[in-house]
Amino acid sequence: MQMDKKNQSKEDKVGADGLTKKERRALKVQGRQTDDNKAELKNIKANPRPNYPEKNELSKKDSGISIKEKTQIPDEIISGIEQKSSIESKLSDKEKRKLEWEKTLAEKKNQLNKSDSDAQGLSKAEQKAKRRELQEAQRLAKLKSDPQNSKNIPKSNEGKANPKITSESRSEIPRQVKSKVPNESKKSPNVSKTPLAKKCLHGNKVKLLNHLYIGDSKSFEFEDSVCLPNIHPAFIQLGIQYSTKTIMGSNARCISLLSALTHLIRDLRSPPEQEFCRFLESVLQNSSDYLQKCRPMAVSMINALRLFKLQLTQIDTNIPDDDKKQKLIEFVDTYIKDQVMTAGKAISMKVFDKISNGDIILTYSCSSLISQILVEAFHRKKQFKVIVVDSRPLCEGREMLRRLTQVGIECTYIFINALGYVMSTVTKVLLGAHALLTNGYVMSRTGTAQVALVAQAHNKPVLVCCETYKFSERVQTDSLVYNEIGDPDSLLKIDSSDKPSPFNSWRESKLTPLNILYDVTPPDLVTAVVTELAILPCTSVPVVLRIKPTEI
Amino acid sequence: MRRILKIIREEYEVVSKRRGDDQSLHQLVTANPDDVLDYSEKLLNLRTDLLDQLTEYETELETSIENIANQASEHIHTNEIILTVEFLKCAAKKRTFQVIVVESSQVYYGHLMAANLAKSNIETSVIPDAAVFAMMSRVNKVIIGTNTVLANGGLRALSGVHAVALAAKHYSVPVVVLAHMYKLTPIHVAYHEQVNFNECASPANILPYSTGALLNKVKVYNPIFDYVPPELVTLLISHQGGNSPSYVYRMLSELYHPEDYEI
Incomplete structure (x- = not known):
């Protein structure tokens, strides 16, 4: 159990760090794009779109730049959860995504209007090869042209150096990378010179407690979490509040989690081929993984989630979705009321007698x-x-x-x-x-x-x-x-x-x-x-x- | 001769309560002849003897830290908890070990201490006062300094040390106290006699003035010292070697004359 957890966290770390670096780099170079994304998120918040696939469709129209990123992530997450070779797929996807980013950058800068659909029609290997080319071209372009970005180049190159070498020197990326995963995940924070990665320096951890250093809470910044399309904005907000410790105390954390949960239930619409509760369960899993990354969950939260999942399995599958929603929301509300509020009152009565x-x-x-x-x-x-x-x-x-x-x-x-x-x-x-x-x-x-x-x-x-x-x-x-x-x-x-x-x-x-x-x-x-x-x-x-x- | 020595030491003990080593020694030299007159002995020899004694004592004091450091830590005043395999800086040359330093929130000696240790290339971690119990399960030895060693072998140490000692007791970790002989005092303190025994520092250290209106409604205490009962102390180390706290009474009678106990 402990081992599983550890592994899990390691994976998380890879994902988190990779994402961070990538995203940061991208953000550095292309502040405008994030603005787009932010705006998008605001749109979502203001006008919550229940169904995620739908949202992706929408985002395609809104900001053409981030289409690929967005469309690919759901696949990745699903495969990451369901397939046994989760690391492999995650990593390959990571590479892909990274390349995607580079590509979009290249497109923008060089005004190369190579069609998107082109790449999608190709096989995976071909895609990769193509992207690599693009990447090269883009890098050269970066170095030569674009004086505005030239300042950023040294930094971003340093950060890139590690993953790039690995991706270029090998033709069979996924398998080889997989074998290198543990090393890379440990080394990369040391090698890269971003201030964030510095925090993970091995020398500054207490040896006794090495097992406790799960990722870096600071590595989750607002900009990074904006780009998580499969997670409800309420949860994203929550994650940030947890990681910055604006919400402290296990009661407060639990209640805020449950209220985010009601938002999620309210806004969620399941795809036609999937049963509502099953879909909710998978979405919830994603969200809780995300929260776990932001800050390890409190026992109160784990218990509440566990009970909620139990409730999910027990609910009658034949009633319409709206009724299910109603029931689930009711369940969450009574949980807050009974387990937290009323219990608190009962305890205070009991202690009152003792004072x-x-x-x-x-x-x-x-x-x-x-x-x-x-x-x-x-x-x-x-x-x-x-x-x-x-x-x-x-x-x-x-x-x-x-x-x-x-x-x-x-x-x-x-x-x-x-x-x-x-x-x-x-x-x-x-x-x-x-x-x-x-x-x-x-x-x-x-x-x-x-x-x-x-x-x-x-x-x-x-x-x-x-x-x-x-x-x-x-x-x-x-x-x-x-x-x-x-x-x-x-x-x-x-x-x-x-x-x-x-x-x-x-x-x-x-x-x-x-x-x-x-x-x-x-x-x-x-x-x-x-x-x-x-x-x-x-x-x-x-x-x-x-x-x-x-x-x- | 012995008696004079005792007087000197007694004197020193008194002054040591006023703190400040160099100054007190100076006072000692000026103050002593008066005392000696009370004993009405031969004055001529005495004065030179006394001066000899004093210089000897002075050098002893000067080297005492070194002496203790040979056995143990260089730092006597700080509120350190150390999980060491052996003694500190001197030992660092021979053995490798880790040190955990408690920061001691109201004075932050711990921060200085940790910085010093890290400079001499010892693996050091700083923990807040609250984490003492949590970390104690991994600690092999607790080394602390003290302000005064009381007659019963108890300590008057920096506040927070009591909790450290209790936690050490809970986990059966030996507590080593480093103290020079001049820190011995013939005073006995009952367990809870805090008022006469303690001093309070400015509460601004723990509740800054910036908290504003809150300050009006709250009493804030910031005591400097903590009483540590002798049963929590495993070993007292002075420049002369190690002793158990129950032996303090004997050292006292060696150091001071009983008549001088009350001044």
């Missing part, structure tokens, strides 16, 4: 659930104080502080290193969770485990609040096996001082800032877990998981 007057409650970072609980308890006239513990580099605690002080709760704010200073005065520790694992470990924002540890050393009760939809079947005993790496640069920023950090040039040295996003808290540090079902010990996660599917 007594005069309590000093310590909480860590920002959890939507915890803030909800505290605000509600405050409105119901409980008297308590809150200590918000925070840590760099995310400083989410400030958001929590804002929410709590807004309603007038008395707050104290400390950094995580001052825990020992305040812990003796605390009466309860309330923590949010990202997920609860089957072995009773609590996965949460980094630092949670440390808070629980210090609380235990001072014999303070630790309550973890978690809706049951965040329970996961995964098992993990330490924080490093599966985790997420945040932006290392954020560690270097010190917002309170103007002095430059002593290691601004860390990329050249042996220094590595490491910023992991989650950690797991062992069950012996947690007194109890508050769920909407009951207040449970950590170890009852498997029990809850077992009764859950039947319940829904």
